[in-house]
Amino acid sequence: MRSLRRTLLLSLLGALVAVFVGAGFATFMTARAEIDDLMDYQLRQLALSLRDPLFGRPVAPAVAPEESLDFIIQVWDNSGVQLYLSRPHSVLPALAQLGYSVMQTPEGEWRTFAIPLRDRVVQVAQPMAVRNRMAADAALRTLLPLLAAIPLFAVLIWYLVGRGLQPLKRLARDVASRRPDALQPLLAEHVPEEAQPIVHALNQLLGRLDSTLAAQRAFVADAAHELRTPLAALQIQLQLCERASDAQSRAASMMELRAGLQRATHMVQQLLTLARQEPGATPPSPQAPVRLAEVARQTLADHAQLADARRIDLGATELDDELVVHAEAAALHTLASNLVDNAIHYTPEGGQVDVSVHREAEDGQARYWLTVCDSGPGIPPEERERVFDRFYRRPGQAESGTGLGLAIVRSIAERHGASLVLDASPLGGLRVAVGFPAHSQGG
Known part of the structure; x- marks a missing residue:
């Protein structure tokens, strides 16, 4: 050193x-x-x-010359x-x-x-x-x-340099003596001007760590709260199954227990997906050129059975095969899957869900848009920002859900520098549009 x-x-x-x-x-x-x-x-x-x-x-000199x-x-x-x-x-x-x-x-x-x-x-x-x-x-x-x-100069320089570095030593002792949960900003009153940028950078880092830890604590608390209800329901359904007096009651209880397990499993999967999308949670996956139309087609194929079971008209209105973005392929599939899954679940039977991939300008800049429109009840404008919060579900919703789908979508969109827009759908329900910068186009 x-x-x-x-x-x-x-x-x-x-x-x-x-x-x-x-x-x-x-x-x-x-x-x-x-x-x-x-x-x-x-x-x-x-x-x-x-x-x-x-x-x-x-004449020669009489004596030899003086040396x-x-x-x-x-x-x-x-x-x-x-x-x-x-x-x-x-x-x-x-x-x-x-x-x-x-x-x-x-x-x-x-x-x-x-x-x-x-x-x-x-x-x-x-x-x-x-x-x-x-x-x-x-x-x-x-x-x-x-x-x-x-x-003497060396001794004086050694002493004066050491004296000038004392504020840095005090700053180091202050940082070393802090508890792991002490994330308050460092005091910079007595720090030399040359060290001020270091103190400001450390304070910014401490602020980001505080925000990250607060978000993690809130996430754990919300997850524990949300998991408590389905686990309690599973326990009750298991007790009803044990108390069933005949085969028909036992079969009905087993069906309810299976449905409860599926809901709990889906919530755990959504929690894991959201945790993986958090910044710094996992090493970033390598980005590569991804064709948005292919992502949309794969998502439509994955949800075709669910749409048929609910008698939902699921299809595509426009799929531009020329639109390519540089992104994480798995993350884009997760984003599209959550959008289509939400649209199907909140659209009444016999409704319609349309997916499109097209080019459009936003604020004078070209963007590649992936949009999902449905004919469901939609979301009032005053609540459209809140639906991105974790575990938030609108009051009076008959459909069961985790309240994590749009939170996952927003996290993925932010990681890719994409804009996220919620507005009214031409079908009468909700329209969710994700716009990727055109400069992210691959080959």
């Missing part, structure tokens, strides 16, 4: 060292320029000091004869270039100054290595106190 404190320390120290290196180079160049000016002045002054006409006679002397002096007469050389075996050329110049020799660069004085030419030379050494010494003396202060 990377330490933010260590990362900041290394980054700041690295930047500090880089600044020191740059400052050291700049100091060296500045010191070198100043020393060049000073030494050039000395070269000129030394050359001018040799203008005595008695100086420069061709610590950095200058080399050469004197020539007007004919080019060397009159004087301060250091024997000099690597400098035997010819002089008037003025300041830099000469390359086997021993490195030399800075020279030559000037004609009366009947002779005087040249004074100094190795550039001497100037470089003096400039480096000057730069080092300037930077040495700063280099010695780097450990």
Whole structure:
């Protein structure tokens, strides 16, 4: 795990060292320029000091030259004869270039100054290595106190970075000390500005978790309440079956018991279907191109027997085979099945249920619509939003149901970005339309 404190320390120290290196180079160049000016002045002054006409006679020096002397002096007469050389075996050329110049020799660069004085030419030379050494010494003396202060800077940076990270540590302790059911928003008053986005994101996550848990608790409570009634009815029917005095009464009780089991099984299946459609309940199934007309045909075939038993005219008015959406095939089959099943159950015997798949624009955008119309009693406009609530059933309904069909439909539609519309049907009952975005079309 990377330490933010260590990362900041290394980054700041690295930047500090880089600044020191740059400052050291700049100091060296500045010191070198100043020393060049000073030494050039000395070269000129030394050359001018040799203008005595008695100086420069061709006589060897009486004593060996001083080794610590950095200058080399050469004197020539007007004919080019060397009159004087301060250091024997000099690597400098035997010819002089008037003025300041830099000469390359086997021993490195030399800075020279030559000037004609009366009947002779005087040249004074100094190795550039001497100037470089003096400039480096000057730069080092300037930077040495700063280099010695780097450990102090490291300690200060470590302390200040740690102090600056204290609010994050307090935030981490606050989150770690919370109970699993404590989903209140985190306080952000004392959190640094840079960490505010993290706190806001955590608070949004906590809000979503709170809503999800509240929905799960409500779902479990509603499911327990709704299952209590059919289970109690099953128990009563079982007792009646046990108490039956003859075969005919026992057969009637068994039929009621079988019907109760079917209703309970259907409710459990609907509960499981709704739980699977909840966001994050199961890993999302892979989406693929699905032809809406094929979904409608399969749903009509699955419900043909039920429609015949209730003498319902079940059919299709329009099935556009060109309409393809990118979706979860199983989820679309569940959606269509719930719509057709609801329409058949709430349509009186001898009624009509029509399914269609067509293209239509909504708010200026093309959509692919799957619609189911019935000739049943319909739903008043003021109740059309409530029928999407779980376990909601309109008062006075003779047909038994779970109140979960449209809740499942809405959950699937939302997962696929589809719009859901309830309005009056041309057949006199309810029309349910699910509109899929046209841009979801597959190949």
